[in-house]
Amino acid sequence: MPKLTLKAAVAATALMAASSASAQDTFDFDQMTPDQQAAFGDAVRSYLLENPQTIMEAVARLEEMEAQQQVAVDQSLVDTHREALLDDGYSWVGGNPDGDFTIVEFMDYRCGYCRKASPEVAELVEQDGNIRLIVKEFPILGDASMVSSRFAIATKIVAGDEAYGQVHDALIALEGAPSEPVLKRLAGTLGLDGDAILAEMDSDEISGRIAETRALAQAMQISGTPSFVFGDEMVRGYAPLAAMQQIVAQGRATQ
Incomplete structure (x- = not known):
């Protein structure tokens, strides 16, 4: 299921980045050198291989957030067109x-x-x-x-x-x-x-x-x-x- 795999990888990477950002207020991937970016990518990959459940946890959380956003959009549509x-x-x-x-x-x-x-x-x-x-x-x-x-x-x-x-x-x-x-x-x-x-x-x-x-x-x-x-x-x-x-x-x- 390529779509799910891509979505999971993006969500998991975002989760890792957010965790790193909370630990380091100055975290900014775009400001890293190419070597630092490569090292960060290797660290994320290593972590996910050692903790594969993180992928599904990240996907579940992403889907929950999307569902909540859709509910809010739907309620707005109902109000507008009541x-x-x-x-x-x-x-x-x-x-x-x-x-x-x-x-x-x-x-x-x-x-x-x-x-x-x-x-x-x-x-x-x-x-x-x-x-x-x-x-x-x-x-x-x-x-x-x-x-x-x-x-x-x-x-x-x-x-x-x-x-x-x-x-x-x-x-x-x-x-x-x-x-x-x-x-x-x-x-x-x-x-x-x-x-x-x-x-x-x-x-x-x-x-x-x-x-x-x-x-x-x-x-x-x-x-x-x-x-x-x-x-x-x-x-x-x-x-x-x-x-x-x-x-x-x-x-x-x-x-």
């Missing part, structure tokens, strides 16, 4: 609209991990009873994703929030391609006007909503699905039910 996240005027709101804790999910109907997360998110919301769930349509996996999102958004515009919720659940479980006949049949099984929904799919209104959500995701450095905002905390990727329950509990404790 209004767009929580009240864009068009995203579907499920669960308890008056709940004391909000989860925002950026999802794609053709995403395997979104499909895996869907029943667990639903169970979390149902068991808790006090979670407000906001769904951001973020189709990034090709034409089938875009068609599915357009159909879902068109359903919300034509038939309302309850119909959207039904179509959302059906699309996340749909195995085949979302062709026009399939979507029309799906609408029919739910008692919806498939022709009206299909006619709305290519509207400028839907294009604008998808474009706005894409811009929001880009601004928040979200490039994959599912991506969540639990209160003030961002979670990039799938999290199992137990982990989500813990995140919600911790989030409530800090509100």
